[in-house]
Every structure is written in C-alpha cells, then in structure tokens.
Amino acid sequence: MGKRSRQQSSVADARQTNVLITGTPGTGKSTLAAQLAQRTGLEHVDVGDVVRNSQDKLHDGWDEHNAAYVLNEDALLDHLEPLVGGRGGCIVDHHSSDFYPERWFDKVVVLTCDNTVLYNRLEGRGYAVHKIQENVQHEIMQCSVEEANDAYAKDFVEVMRSDTDEEMRGNLERLVAWVQSRTTTDAVTVTV
Numbered sequence: 001m002g003k004r005s006r007q008q009s010s011v012a013d014a015r016q017t018n019v020l021i022t023g024t025p026g027t028g029k030s031t032l033a034a035q036l037a038q039r040t041g042l043e044h045v046d047v048g049d050v051v052r053n054s055q056d057k058l059h060d061g062w063d064e065h066n067a068a069y070v071l072n073e074d075a076l077l078d079h080l081e082p083l084v085g086g087r088g089g090c091i092v093d094h095h096s097s098d099f100y101p102e103r104w105f106d107k108v109v110v111l112t113c114d115n116t117v118l119y120n121r122l123e124g125r126g127y128a129v130h131k132i133q134e135n136v137q138h139e140i141m142q143c144s145v146e147e148a149n150d151a152y153a154k155d156f157v158e159v160m161r162s163d164t165d166e167e168m169r170g171n172l173e174r175l176v177a178w179v180q181s182r183t184t185t186d187a188v189t190v191t192v
C-alpha cells in the first residue's frame with residue numbers, strides 16, 4: 001500500500017483526466033500509452049524515461065542485478081506532483097502502481113500477456129535470462145493485477161489482455177472512447 005494519503009479530494013476535480021497504465025515489463029504499456037497519447041492529446045509520462053532523464057535525482061543508484069535504477073519513490077512523487085496531481089492530462093506508464101496517490105488517477109489499466117509471448121518479447125529486447133524469468137514469473141503470479149487491486153478501488157482498475165495487435169487496437173479504441181466521454185462530461189459540467 002502506498003505511503004501517501006489515498007483520499008479523494010477537491011484537487012481531483014480541478015485537474016484533467018489521468019490514467020495509469022501498468023503491468024509487467026513487455027506487456028505493451030509504452031506502445032499503448034504512446035498511441036493513446038497521439039489519439040487523445042494526453043501527455044505520455046514514461047516513468048522510466050523520467051527517472052533516466054530528469055535533472056532531479058529520482059533514484060538511489062544503479063542496480064546491476066536488475067540492470068535498472070533503484071527508484072526513489074518519494075522524489076518521483078514530488079517531481080510528478082505539479083504535472084500529474086496538479087494539471088493532469090497524463091498517461092502515466094509504469095510497471096509499479098501501488099505507491100502513487102489514488103487521487104491522481106481516474107482509471108488504472110493493468111496490461112496482461114500470455115507467458116510465452118512475454119518471454120519472446122523480453123528475449124527480443126535483449127534482457128538477461130534471469131531478468132526474463134523473473135518477469136515471466138511476475139506475470140504468471142499476476143503480481144501487477146494484485147498490486148493494482150490492492151492499491152486502488154475495484155471500479156478504478158481495468159485488466160486488459162494484450163497478446164496480439166488486434167487486442168492492442170481494441171484496448172486503444174476502448175480507452176480513446178473513455179477519454180472522449182470524460183472530456184464531453186467535463187465540457188457539459190463547465191457550461192451548466
């Protein structure tokens with residue numbers, strides 16, 4: 001469970017729509033997030049890129065075993081608060097979900113994938129064997145689904161299968177329609 005308050009507040013009413021796309025590495029988060037951003041105008045916030053490229057130090061060093069930065073969650077939350085918590089209009093793309101404040105998001109999407117398909121994707125990405133196996137095990141155990149379900153209200157969380165291009169297109173269309181419906185609702189609310 002996250003360290004910060006998960007209470008909804010009036011701040012949530014002031015910001016634009018945000019969605020968190022999470023899931024095991026290789027399930028297709030960045031591909032879906034980039035396409036959703038292109039279609040809706042929301043900003044794709046790839047947390048891996050933010051941590052790598054920020055002027056602020058958002059990590060506690062490099063983890064050789066995982067070949068990844070050790071995330072400093074508090075520094076990352078402080079860094080993202082003005083953009084995601086304040087302005088909004090973001091698609092946050094991250095394999096972790098449980099430390100973000102619930103008030104930041106209007107929907108949490110968890111992508112899942114067939115284990116063999118995932119293995120092949122991660123192999124194609126050049127991951128070390130132990131890292132592929134750890135991620136496939138993570139997917140077999142449905143850890144990302146459990147993490148999101150434990151951290152967010154059930155009606156926030158939507159699990160989407162993403163094995164094929166067709167499934168990716170279907171997921172994209174559903175999310176585009178959902179974002180557009182929220183934009184319409186916001187416009188109606190403003191004019192009433």
Ligand SMILES: Nc1ncnc2c1ncn2[C@@H]1O[C@H](COP(=O)(O)OP(=O)(O)O)[C@@H](O)[C@H]1O
Nearest residue numbers: 025026027028029030031121162163164165168
């Ligand atoms: N639904 C899908 N069907 C076919 N290929 C996919 C699908 N989702 C992702 N991919 C491919 O799998 C690889 C990993 O996708 P990526 O978006 O980088 O995953 P993540 O951001 O979760 O690590 C990419 O080569 C991407 O093109």
